[in-house]
Amino acid sequence: MFGWFGKVSFVPYTKVSDFAVHLKDGRLMGSVCADCGRFAFPPRADCPDCLSGSFEYREISGRGTVHTFSTIAAAPTGFEDMAPYTVVVVDLEEGGRLLAWAGETLDPADVKIGMPVQVVPRIFEETPEIRVYYSVEEPGATWGKAPVRGGEG
Amino acid sequence: MPRVGVIGIGHGRFGRRSDATVQELAFEVFRTALEDAAIERDAIDASVIAAVPEYHKQRSVAGVVQEYLNLNPRPTWLTEVACASGSAAIRTAWMAIRSGLHKVVAVIGCQKMTEMETAEILALMGRVGEVQWESVFGTTFPAYYAMFANRHMHEFGTTRDQLLAVAVKNHHYGAMNPNALFRKEITLEKAYASDPVASPFCVYDCCANADGAACLILADEEVARAHGDRVVWLDGVGAASASMSVLRRPDLVGLPSAREAARQAYEMAGVGPGDVKVADVHDCFTIAEIMAYEDLGFCAKGEGGAYIEERRSYIGGDVAVNVDGGLKAKGHPIGATGVSMAYEIVTQLRGEAGERQVPDADVGLTHNVGGIGQYTFVHLFRKE
Numbered sequence: 001m002f003g004w005f006g007k008v009s010f011v012p013y014t015k016v017s018d019f020a021v022h023l024k025d026g027r028l029m030g031s032v033c034a035d036c037g038r039f040a041f042p043p044r045a046d047c048p049d050c051l052s053g054s055f056e057y058r059e060i061s062g063r064g065t066v067h068t069f070s071t072i073a074a075a076p077t078g079f080e081d082m083a084p085y086t087v088v089v090v091d092l093e094e095g096g097r098l099l100a101w102a103g104e105t106l107d108p109a110d111v112k113i114g115m116p117v118q119v120v121p122r123i124f125e126e127t128p129e130i131r132v133y134y135s136v137e138e139p140g141a142t143w144g145k146a147p148v149r150g151g152e153g
Numbered sequence: 154m155p156r157v158g159v160i161g162i163g164h165g166r167f168g169r170r171s172d173a174t175v176q177e178l179a180f181e182v183f184r185t186a187l188e189d190a191a192i193e194r195d196a197i198d199a200s201v202i203a204a205v206p207e208y209h210k211q212r213s214v215a216g217v218v219q220e221y222l223n224l225n226p227r228p229t230w231l232t233e234v235a236c237a238s239g240s241a242a243i244r245t246a247w248m249a250i251r252s253g254l255h256k257v258v259a260v261i262g263c264q265k266m267t268e269m270e271t272a273e274i275l276a277l278m279g280r281v282g283e284v285q286w287e288s289v290f291g292t293t294f295p296a297y298y299a300m301f302a303n304r305h306m307h308e309f310g311t312t313r314d315q316l317l318a319v320a321v322k323n324h325h326y327g328a329m330n331p332n333a334l335f336r337k338e339i340t341l342e343k344a345y346a347s348d349p350v351a352s353p354f355c356v357y358d359c360c361a362n363a364d365g366a367a368c369l370i371l372a373d374e375e376v377a378r379a380h381g382d383r384v385v386w387l388d389g390v391g392a393a394s395a396s397m398s399v400l401r402r403p404d405l406v407g408l409p410s411a412r413e414a415a416r417q418a419y420e421m422a423g424v425g426p427g428d429v430k431v432a433d434v435h436d437c438f439t440i441a442e443i444m445a446y447e448d449l450g451f452c453a454k455g456e457g458g459a460y461i462e463e464r465r466s467y468i469g470g471d472v473a474v475n476v477d478g479g480l481k482a483k484g485h486p487i488g489a490t491g492v493s494m495a496y497e498i499v500t501q502l503r504g505e506a507g508e509r510q511v512p513d514a515d516v517g518l519t520h521n522v523g524g525i526g527q528y529t530f531v532h533l534f535r536k537e
Contacts, residue, residue, distance in 0.1 A: 006289025010280065042286045042400065068307075068405055070299035071352040072291060076279025077272065079291030084349075087290050089300060089399060097400040099287050113307040133289070 004130045008078035015045030022057065023121045023132045026145030029057040030096060041096030062119035063139070064090040067097060069111050084108075088136045090117055103135030157250050158377025158384040159534070160257075161190025161370035164496045167484035168334040169267050170364035175204070175214055176221035179263040182368035183222050186259065190370045190380070194222075197370070198255035200229045203242035203262040204488035207277060210268060218261060236437065237523030238262065239367070239491020240530035244390050246371045256373045262492030263366035274362075281524065283398040295359055296351040297399060297525045298438035303353060304405045305440060308455065313353060315458035316439040317344040320357045322467060323436060323475050327482020329509045332493075334363050334484030358439040363484030367492035369499070385499045385517075389422030389533030391415060395526050406455075408526030411448035415520070415531045419450075422533040424516055426450035429472050429533075431501045431511040433494035435522035436479040442466075445520050446474070449531070473511040476501075491521040495532065502536040 003012040004020040019042075022029045031043030034054035038047055041060060046053050067089040075083040086108035089099050100119060102108050118141040124131040163185030165178055173181075179202075187194060200222070202215040211217050219229040232241040239262035246258040269277075282292040305311045321341055327333040339357065347356035377384045393413035396402055403409060419425055426449060434449070436442035443457035451472050452460045460466060466474035477483055477497040480490060498517035500506050517534045 002285075007291070008279070008289060010284035010288055014285065068300040068304040070296045070303060070354075071349075072293060072296045073349040073351065074293065074295065075275075075291055076293055077276040078279060080275075082291065085291060087292055087296060087300075089405070099290055099292065099400060101290055113304065 004132050006133060007124065007131065016043045018057065019043055020132055023134065024123060024130060026121050026143055028060050028062050028119060028121060028134060030060050030094065031055045032058045039095055041092055041094065041098060060092060060094045062134075064092040064117055064119060066111060066113050066115050066117055067091045068113055069102070071108050086111060088117070090119060090136055092119075098134070100134050100136050103137045105137040105141055155251070155374040156377070157247050157387045158372055158374065158380070159369055159387060159495070159499050160372045160377055160380045160384060161186040161192065162496045162499050163189060163368040164332050164493060165366045166332050167363045167365035167486060167493075170265070171267065175209060175211065175263050175265045176218045178265070178364065178366040179218045179261050179368075180221055182366045183259060183261060186368040186370050192257070192370070194224070196257050197224060197227065197259050198257050199227050199249060200224055200259040200261060201242040201245050202229060202231050203233075203238040203260070203492060204231060204264055205233055205235060205238055206231075208264060208266050208269060208487070214263070218263065234528040235523035236435070236485070236487045237491055237521045237528045237530050238488045239493065240495075240519065240521035240532060241491070241528070243369060243371070243387070243491065243495060243532060244392055244530060247387055247390055250371055250373050256376050258371050260369045260371060260492055261366065262368075262489035264486035264488035265364045266362040266486060267364050286400065287398060293351060295354050295438060298440055299351040299354045300399065301405050301444065301525075302438070302440035305444070306353070308406055309458065311443065311458035314341065315462050316353070316358060316443065317341055318461045319436060319439040319442045320344050320481055322461065323479040323481040326476045326509055327478025329507075330478045330483060333478040333482050334361060335478070335482045354438065360437050360480035360485045363486045365484060365486035365489045365493070367489050367496045369492055369495050383503055385502045386535045386537065387532060388535045389418035389420075389424070389531075391418030391421070391531040392529070393417070394528055397527050399525065407444045407448050408522060408529055410526045410529035411445065411520060411522065411531065414529045415449050418518070418531040418533045422535065424533060428516045429518045430514040430516055431473045431476065431498060432518040432520065433477065433479070433497050434474055434520040436475055436481050437485060437522070441522065442475065442479065449518065449520055468509065468511055476506070476509045476511060491519065491530065494519040494521055495534070498534045502534055
């Protein structure tokens with residue numbers, strides 16, 4: 001399922017593949033080590049502290065602040081049609097960081113280091129196959145979530 | 154502890170070398186280094202090749218180089234840590250000599266980057282970051298350093314003028330280097346007028362891909378001493394790593410691997426930043442040189458912008474930095490760059506740098522970064 005993640009996917013297989021399923025359902029998931037409780041975003045299956053291979057997903061709020069950013073004019077393969085686009089590194093409220101595009105509610109010219117933002121799960125609507133990502137939006141941005149699936153935390 | 158000395162150096166012209174294969178580029182600099190060392194090929198015990206494989210059509214390039222130099226059956230191997238491959242090769246040669254395994258080792262950095270089609274380059278460019286969580290958003294090399302630049306400007310008030318002043322300086326010295334890709338001075342106005350790449354960077358904030366090669370011949374203390382007073386000693390070798398992903402760095406205003414590698418190298422050589430007279434640092438982008446001043450201790454964190462503005466990195470300032478033109482003007486054949494840096498420092502410490510000679514240069518430093526600081530190697534050279 002991880003092949004769903006991103007406009008271009010380089011990583012079809014990972015132990016955290018269900019991240020992409022949760023993202024499709026409207027949930028941003030970090031990971032918690034089942035043994036020592038260490039939190040990580042992006043999620044990881046294997047604990048860098050206690051070396052445990054057991055983890056659980058934990059949903060995060062997506063709230064955070066802009067750590068840094070850049071507007072890319074010279075784009076690599078697969079992204080030429082989007083240029084120029086703005087990538088933003090966000091310090092997440094629950095810890096960890098993510099990198100994503102400034103989305104539709106956020107004018108790239110208005111992006112400032114230190115400003116509060118809301119990260120929102122997204123689905124590329126124009127593609128025939130499922131493709132998911134997340135974008136950086138104005139605080140208070142809202143989105144829909146699917147009901148919680150049985151058996152998966 | 155016995156020392157390791159540089160007894161021979163060679164450097165080719167950097168730029169588009171459509172006239173030569175990678176092994177032919179390697180041959181040029183190997184021959185020059187042998188002549189410079191005044192030794193026969195038979196004196197070489199082993200070679201270490203630095204090259205980044207994905208740019209070459211020829212796979213396993215060490216093999217084709219070793220054969221073309223007629224060095225078989227001596228051992229050879231490749232080192233690869235992106236743009237720091239050349240310094241990794243020097244470190245590996247230093248280790249081989251210090252272990253007593255080999256007495257004389259040739260280090261050859263060689264890279265052809267212009268063999269690839271633009272489409273192949275653009276595809277490679279899209280995979281420089283951590284591919285699972287970052288490259289899916291179309292990140293590029295310039296964009297990563299641009300994000301460091303924006304954060305540095307935010308925290309310390311570093312300005313666009315200060316960033317582009319690095320490019321102006323490096324083109325100033327590149328104009329004096331016969332091996333440089335760009336041998337012309339630029340003005341701040343010309344730099345500002347170049348096309349945007351990734352904000353705040355425009356074209357003149359970025360170094361250029363190039364073909365090129367450089368060679369160093371290293372020897373153990375006994376062999377080196379027999380070479381008289383042209384020997385330059387590699388007295389400090391520091392190396393460190395940092396997270397692949399920018400999402401897991403403690404800060405985005407410097408490179409923790411550079412700070413750690415510098416600490417190790419200073420300690421091993423028994424010198425401090427104030428002793429360094431000349432340095433070649435990894436100016437792949439303008440902000441990278443400013444962060445290098447700080448990470449190497451030439452100035453405090455946050456003062457790198459003022460350091461270039463006050464011309465403290467020009468000849469006659471505190472530490473002459475990248476007076477061969479740096480990656481910016483010299484060009485950046487990624488496997489060769491670390492060896493090219495060492496070539497310049499050895500030339501300076503010998504007093505053979507001509508019109509860009511740094512007066513009284515007795516301690517010199519190289520700072521060679523792979524990727525966005527996933528790997529950094531700092532080497533200290535001394536003349537005595």
